[in-house]
Amino acid sequence: MAGFFVFRTFMDFSKLNGLVPAVIQDAESHEVLMVGFMNETALAHTRESGYVTFFSRTRNTLWTKGETSGNRLAVISMQVDCDEDTLLIQARREGAGNVCHTGARTCFFREIS
């Protein structure tokens, strides 16, 4: 049908009020480092800049991880899940390599049972 064109965004941002969870995994060690949320703008910024950028729910603004500390997360590759509502990002830790604000390498340092 001439002139008919459906633009389909490749991610479903509708399930969490415009956000999708983004799991950050160390591309080398395969450790899960942290989970943040991205809106469409944060995802676009991440893809354009090559550095993980979240949407901060508490500050209500874009937040490039490590923008002040220098501990940025360089995107190595990105995967989207089957129902297109979650991102998995393989990343390289820059700077001191501490991802967590506590100074730990990963935010998941506490075991529960």
Next chain:
Amino acid sequence: MAGFFVFRTFMDFSKLNGLVPAVIQDAESHEVLMVGFMNETALAHTRESGYVTFFSRTRNTLWTKGETSGNRLAVISMQVDCDEDTLLIQARREGAGNVCHTGARTCFFREIS
């Protein structure tokens, strides 16, 4: 103070209307298999049963992964992140070992750039 007792749940369910994201990672291969959401009941069920149980946002009910297919996810260990709003679960794939409803081993099989 006699009789005074503060119960503090160890997870913060307030940020997503009673839910927290739960990242499921293969305990052996370290592949990220899927991300689901848990409410307090789903987490309690997961800890008691030893099998990953989510809260299905679309069906509005508890959902033990693999309850019909047999492709259950046995909990090997669980970690909570620094601000207590996300879970990371190391799991062993049971049954045929396919986690994704498409038949794939992991839900994150599609690369984006």
